[in-house]
Amino acid sequence: MATITLKGNPIETSGNLPKVAAKAADFKLVTVDLSEKTLADFAGNKLVLNIFPSVDTGTCAASVRNFNKEASSLKDTKVLCISRDLPFAQARFCGAEGIDNVVMLSDFATGQFGKDYGLEITTGPLANLHSRSIVVIDENGTVIHTEQVTETVDEPNYEAALKAL
Template sequence: MPEVTFKEKPVTLVGDDISVGDKAPDFTVLATDLSEITLSDSKGKIRLISVVPSIDTGVCDQQTRRFNEEAAKLENVEILTISVDLPFAQKRWCAAAGIDNVQTLSDHRDLDFGKKYGVAIEELRLLARAIFVVDSSDTVVYVEYVPEVSQHPNYEEAINAVKNAK
């Protein structure tokens, strides 16, 4: 597992770590209307999965807004922002922030995504900040586990991975 800290203190990530070349594990999360969403729902598209601890915090807010802006420039790409925030809070935040190009999804119910992608923080029941790019054939083509949860991911590398994915 990658070493990750939260406010400079080491945390334990639960689940399997994902590497470039892996088949992307399917998962079930909840949309803002409480419907179940899976990775296979967007089969045939390139997926950028932006993982944030909580949409209501500064870095998570900026990360989601950045990918919302980038989404408008990309074709055949789904951007999924996943956190453990309740779906109701995600819906309220998106409405207030004018976010309409990314899909916010909740892993609150059972941490299915967090465990399958190795980003569930055992001590906090939050998700570690990470980026995964999955190509149209469900192969992972980019992975970034951000070493310090309070820091930004590498936006440029993630967007380049999306542009280079097939």
């Protein structure tokens, strides 16, 4: 369990992010076209998992925009933006914003991704959503960088995530 804050108020998560050098846990997430994707679907690519509570908040939207901008210049790298938002909300946001360099994935059906990666918020007003986190995975499926943002309303350290690649 990790303790983070929401506007200075403590909230807890279901566990801790995967450790650097660990193999990334598999996942089954839903795309905006309602198909399913697993970790194996991205084999051979470096991955930046941009994980957040909801695309309908300013900070979450900013992280998707920022990674969308950076993703176009990343070689053999996919940016996966993961939340519990419905795929319809993710598609609406991407369409309205012109977001097309990242892969939007939803954990709405089971929340299992949040549990497996230790980032499901378990207390407070955002309970059952995902904490703002970054997990970078190399082309062999090994975790090479993680960040769980301490204050939920703050943006992640984009530079550190990209440098890990």
